[in-house]
Structure formats: C-alpha cells, structure tokens
Ligand SMILES: Cc1cc2nc3c(=O)[nH]c(=O)nc-3n(C[C@H](O)[C@H](O)[C@H](O)COP(=O)(O)OP(=O)(O)OC[C@H]3O[C@@H](n4cnc5c(N)ncnc54)[C@H](O)[C@@H]3O)c2cc1C
C-alpha cells in the first residue's frame with residue numbers, strides 16, 4: 181500500500197512541491213491536499229494584473245481540478261485544517277473531515293499584517309492577499325470613489341496602480357519618506373514615485389496612520405498630525421507574517437516561521453514545511469523564486485532520494501506595474517567598503533546602480549531599463565569575478581565585446597539547472613527539453629508548455645535565444661520588435677494603421693489594434709501621441725497625459741525636484757533687453773543658478789514648480805518664448821559668428837542660423853533635434869556633430885546630417901552642397917519632415933539613418949527634387965499648428981497654473 185502524504189495549503193509552494201515529487205516518483209504516495217481557499221491552485225503573484233484588469237482569474241490558474249484528478253490527488257478546497265494530531269498522525273479540517281498521514285507537508289503561506297489601529301475591522305478595510313481580496317476591491321472600485329492604500333511597498337503600489345486603473349482616485353500613504361525602502365535606494369524610489377504620480381497616483385509620505393474612521397463603513401483615515409483623508413476603501417498593505425498558528429498549536433518549533441533544516445524538515449521528522457510559512461537559517465522569504473527552490477529540495481527528500489540541500493536564496497524583486505521597469509536585487513545600498521557604479525539619465529527616466537565588492541556584483545537597482553536584470557542576477561548568484569569587464573558592466577551584456585553572438589554564447593554556457601524564469605521557477609534544462617520533446621517552435625508555445633516568460637516577461641530574451649540555439653536555422657526570432665509589450669504591432673504597423681484608418685486619438689488606436697492593456701503604458705502612450713500629432717497636424721489635440729513629465733511641465737525637472745527654464749535665443753544671438761529681462765527674472769524669483777548651455781542658451785536652474793507660470797509670464801512680456809529644452813522637439817541652432825565678424829568666415833552663419841531656427845522651432849520630432857551652422861570649415865559651431873549641420877564654403881553651403889554628441893559621438897554624413905540659403909532652408913525642412921514621418925519614436929537621426937541607409941535619405945532628398953518639395957510643403961503646413969509658444973498661455977491670469985496647455989501663437 182502507498183504511504184499517505186497530506187499537504188496543508190493549496191498554494192504556490194505546496195503544489196510546486198507536489199509537481200516536483202510527481203516528476204521524481206509519481207506512485208510513491210496517496211496524496212490529500214487541504215486548501216482553505218475555494219479554488220484550484222493559482223498564481224498569486226498575478227493577482228496584481230487581475231486587479232488592474234489586465235488578466236482574468238482563468239488566466240492565472242496554474243492547476244485546475246482535472247490536474248488533481250489526473251494525478252490521483254484528493255483535493256479538499258474551502259477546508260481549513262484546524263488541528264494536527266501528531267501522535268495519531270492525523271489532521272482535522274474545519275468541516276470535521278480528517279486525513280491520516282505518514283508524511284505531512286505544511287505550506288500555509290503568510291497572513292497579511294493589519295495595523296491594530298481603531299477602525300481596522302470596519303467594512304471597506306481590506307488586505308491584498310487572495311482572490312477574495314481582489315474581488316472586494318473590484319466591487320468597491322465599481323462605484324468609483326476614493327481609495328487609500330496604506331503601505332508604499334511592492335504590494336501597496338501594485339494595489340494602488342490596479343485601483344487607479346479601475347477608476348478610483350488613489351492616495352498611497354507611507355510611513356517613511358521613500359517608497360519600497362527595502363528594495364530601492366533614494367534616487368530609484370524618487371523616480372518611481374514620479375512615474376506613479378504621472379499615472380495619477382497621489383502620495384502622502386512620512387505619514388503615520390492613527391485610526392480608520394467611519395460608522396457603518398470606512399469613511400476616512402486619520403494621521404498622527406491630526407489630518408484626515410477621506411476614503412471609500414482602505415487597503416492595508418503593510419507587510420506579511422508567516423502563518424504559523426497551526427504549527428504552533430501542534431507543538432512544532434517556530435520562531436518567526438516554522439523552523440526547518442536544509443532538507444526542509446521541521447523538528448518533527450515526519451513533517452516538512454515549504455514556502456512563506458518557513459524560517460530557514462534565520463531567513464523568511466516573501467517571493468516565489470526561493471520557494472520553488474525549497475520545493476525542489478523538499479520533493480527530493482519526500483521521494484526518499486535524500487541528497488538535495490537548500491542553502492538559502494538570493495532574491496530579486498520586480499514591480500508588476502505595466503510600463504514601469506524596475507528591478508532590485510541583493511545588497512543594493514552599498515556604502516563603506518563597496519564600490520557603487522551609477523548611471524543616471526533623468527531625461528529618459530533611467531537609473532542604474534550596481535554595487536560591487538571584491539570584484540563581485542552583490543547588488544543592483546535598475547529603473548527605466550531592466551534589459552540586463554537577468555544577467556546581473558546571474559552574475560550575483562554565481563558570484564562571477566567581474567574584474568575583466570567591470571568598465572562595461574553598467575552598459576549591459578551587449579557591450580561585452582561579443583555583441584551579436586554574446587547572448588547566444590551566454591545562453592549556451594548556462595548550466596541546465598540555471599533558472600531562466602524566476603516567476604515560475606523554470607530552468608534552462610526544462611525549456612530545452614520541452615522544445616525538443618514537444619517540437620516547440622515559437623515563444624508562445626514555450627510559454628504554454630513551460631510557463632517560462634508567461635508572467636513578468638523579463639526572461640523573454642533568454643527564452644528566444646534558447647529557441648534559436650536549440651532549433652538553429654529553423655527558428656528565426658521576429659526581426660522587428662513590437663512597439664511595446666502592450667501590442668504585437670511594430671512602430672511602422674501602428675503608423676500605417678493610424679493613417680489608413682483615420683484613427684484620431686490614443687484610445688481609438690488602443691481599441692482598434694486590440695492592445696493587451698486597457699490604456700497602454702508609458703512606452704506606447706507617448707509614441708502614439710507623437711504619431712497622431714504627426715499624422716494629423718492641426719486636427720489632433722495633444723494628449724498631455726501621454727507626455728513625459730518634462731514635456732507636460734514645459735521645463736526640465738532636476739534631481740532636487742525643481743525645474744530649469746531655458747528661453748529660446750534665436751541662433752544664439754541675444755540683445756541687452758533680453759539679457760536684462762532674464763536677469764530681472766533671475767533676481768525676482770531668486771533663481772539659484774544661471775548657466776550658459778552648450779547650445780548657446782541661458783539656463784535658469786532651480787525654479788520651483790509653482791513659480792513656473794509667473795517666470796514664463798515675465799519672460800514672455802520681454803518677448804522670450806520657450807526654448808523647448810525639455811522636449812522631443814527642435815532644440816537649438818548653434819552658430820558661430822561667421823563672416824559678419826570673423827576674419828576667416830566665408831558665409832553669414834548667424835543670419836542663416838536665425839532663419840533656420842525661425843523656420844523649425846516648435847516642431848515635435850521623434851527625439852530631440854539639434855542644428856548647427858558654421859561660417860567656414862574651421863567649424864567653430866561644431867555643426868558636424870549635429871542632427872542637421874551646415875558648413876559655409878566658398879561656393880555656398882555643405883549640408884550634413886545624422887551627427888550627435890553625447891556618450892556615443894557620431895560625426896555627420898555629408899548630404900550634399902547647395903549655393904543659397906533658400907536651398908538650405910528647403911533641405912532642412914524636408915529632412916526634418918522625412919525624419920518626423922519615418923523614424924520610430926525615441927530614435928535619433930543617427931540610428932535612423934544607419935537603419936534606413938544614407939543612400940535612401942539621399943534618394944528621397946537629393947535625387948527626388950519633387951519629393952523634397954512635397955516634404956518641405958508638408959513641414960510648413962504642420963508648422964502652422966506647431967509654432968505655438970507653450971509658455972504664453974500662462975500670461976492669461978484665468979488659467980490655473982497646473983494647466984500647461986499650448987494655445988497662443990507667436991511669431
Ligand atoms: C498581490 C501579490 C503579488 C505578489 N507579487 C509577487 C511577485 O511579483 N514576485 C514574487 O516573487 N512574489 C510575489 N508575491 C508573493 C508570492 O505570491 C508568495 O511568495 C507565494 O504565493 C507564497 O507561496 P506559499 O505557498 O508559501 O503561500 P500561498 O501562495 O499564500 O499559499 C498558502 C495557501 O495555504 C492556505 N492555507 C493557509 N492555512 C491553511 C490551513 N490551515 N488549511 C488549509 N489551507 C491553508 C492559504 O489559504 C493559501 O491558499 C505576491 C503576493 C501577492 C499577494
């Protein structure tokens with residue numbers, strides 16, 4: 181007769197242990213599972229996408245009832261075990277049913293911590309742990325209203341995002357002054373807060389909840405400073421604690437969790453424990469990856485193989501808020517004795533910090549770009565010596581010098597038991613076996629058969645490389661990537677569909693192309709807004725909510741939260757009156773720093789957000805308009821003094837620079853665009869590292885395109901030579917229009933030209949004179965609507981300072 185195994189807790193860790201056990205020895209036990217919840221086993225980590233409306237309950241089921249039946253497992257759902265009789269080796273359920281065991285597996289998970297403040301038990305106060313909690317939140321969100329989420333950790337933020345997506349007005353209350361303090365350092369936490377604010381969430385930081393108020397139902401939350409916040413729903417997401425009550429009652433040794441050894445055995449040799457309820461070598465875990473490692477070890481011992489050991493886990497965290505890329509792992513704070521490698525690009529919302537000690541990577545925080553998260557995590561877990569490539573570490577695996585083959589080589593070198601998908605605990609060997617044994621060809625098939633890459637998607641690249649490696653020539657990864665994870669359509673598809681189907685708004689595009697998410701993400705929304713603006717000039721109304729914060733505020737946000745204001749200085753030539761006006765503004769608003777930019781503009785740094793409208797008003801009065809220094813737009817035309825003043829000058833570079841800037845300013849483009857005009861080949865205006873550069877020569881002007889400075893300097897390509905200023909202006913506008921219409925959003929001119937080829941651009945602009953003229957006309961037409969000073973409206977006193985909408989035309 182088979183031995184009897186009883187599992188208490190039909191959750192992720194317990195059922196994973198059974199799955200592993202069935203692989204090793206399917207006939208070893210007669211198995212009974214008790215689950216307090218009324219469902220089969222589901223993927224708890226995907227409750228957040230269910231709350232956000234991105235997935236359904238059906239989507240997140242891991243094992244339905246048929247699976248239990250097929251494997252001969254007796255499943256008792258909705259039945260909480262209330263008693264363990266260790267002497268008789270028997271468990272008893274709340275409904276009086278019982279089951280005997282030879283071996284018992286405890287996997288009771290955690291219980292959410294509830295702040296013991298007055299009113300915590302009022303109707304309308306919920307936690308975020310299971311399907312019932314999600315149902316309660318969805319019902320509350322059905323009637324709109326205000327939600328307060330207490331707790332600015334992973335769960336709190338995912339709950340807040342979900343409720344906001346369901347139409348609630350959400351405030352997150354956090355006791356500290358930075359979010360996710362257990363996973364993020366201050367700069368990353370700050371970027372995260374801003375990103376969530378731009379999605380409509382409100383934050384109340386460093387706030388201590390004193391009571392929850394209401395009579396029959398929650399009405400609000402009171403804080404220790406006496407303030408009160410109205411609420412129709414309160415979500416407590418302030419932490420979890422291991423669910424040890426049953427184990428304690430049974431006399432098992434527990435501290436914070438049920439204490440287990442390296443074989444996942446408790447102090448009773450017949451009883452094992454896995455998951456969030458256990459404490460192993462003093463550590464408890466709240467993420468699935470370590471629990472799956474425990475499950476494997478535990479199964480090995482339940483199958484009487486007896487050799488596996490669990491040494492503890494290094495953990496990594498990702499936030500599942502669509503469109504926010506965030507990863508944190510290991511010792512991310514660093515400090516004395518550690519080296520910190522930091523890359524910051526606030527304009528693009530990218531922050532990367534790697535913490536290194538003794539040439540080993542021991543921590544990482546990534547915000548905005550998590551492409552290399554799995555690689556960093558692997559380096560950490562394998563304690564790889566990074567000395568040889570430390571100088572390129574921050575730039576990712578593709579910059580190791582073997583790019584192109586680097587990924588494939590890395591994947592080939594991975595051990596079979598190296599974990600690829602952390603969310604579902606799938607290792608390389610399992611994926612390779614599935615591809616070969618089941619004849620899989622596509623990413624979707626691998627997802628369906630192995631669950632790898634089907635949760636947060638961060639391992640998709642590795643899975644694709646495995647497909648390529650195993651199938652060789654039979655597999656070709658899609659050459660063109662989709663616009664973002666919300667869709668399978670490429671940038672080009674989307675632009676074409678917008679034009680062909682006369683789609684005129686972001687929601688219309690999302691609906692028409694059946695986006696996977698109801699309202700897009702921070703990658704696709706700005707792109708769609710730009711594509712619509714470009715396709716329907718004059719007709720499409722700019723969607724401020726789809727713009728990055730700098731473009732919404734019409735100023736560049738700085739690392740201390742203040743803004744920088746840069747007026748336009750046409751061609752870099754100014755007047756005493758303009759300088760006086762700028763000086764007066766700087767004095768009046770006590771602007772801490774006034775600085776010249778590399779593009780010959782004057783930057784007022786340290787302006788507070790609430791001061792912006794008044795600053796703009798004063799600058800406007802002196803005739804100054806926005807320099808668009810914050811936008812994906814035409815920025816500056818840098819000039820040298822040229823033949824007007826210079827001994828060497830052959831052409832009037834400042835005159836041309838001013839005309840160019842008057843022609844092009846205000847144009848929204850896929851990425852920032854800089855222009856430059858030098859009066860002779862000595863090139864003092866550095867025109868040959870600009871997107872569009874002009875160099876005066878004896879016979880006229882040389883036109884250069886596709887240059888840029890920055891991290892990766894690229895000198896321009898010569899497009900051709902012309903004789904007159906009028907020709908330069910036509911080429912400039914035609915070039916910009918071609919770039920506007922055909923480059924992908926966030927693609928600068930240099931990579932665009934490299935992608936489509938200089939020959940193509942020459943053919944469209946030089947060889948096809950008529951086509952050039954048409955592009956020039958379309959540019960002029962579009963500029964009629966684009967040359968609107970976004971600052972000017974602020975001069976109207978009736979307008980609320982927060983509404984930075986461009987409506988007044990100048991020039
Ligand atoms: C909203 C949310 C988002 C998350 N996101 C992530 C993420 O992005 N990444 C990540 O790694 N982790 C995430 N987690 C954590 C992850 O889900 C847990 O670590 C994991 O589910 C724990 O597995 P477990 O089996 O230990 O506990 P659980 O999955 O909670 O399973 C325990 C089960 O035992 C049942 N039970 C308890 N007591 C009894 C009893 N006496 N009798 C019968 N049944 C009982 C419970 O009802 C429950 O169904 C998230 C968790 C939540 C709630």
Ligand code: SF4
Nearest residue numbers: 820826829859860864
């Ligand atoms: S580029 Fe030529 S014209 Fe312009 S400042 Fe330099 S030397 Fe003079």
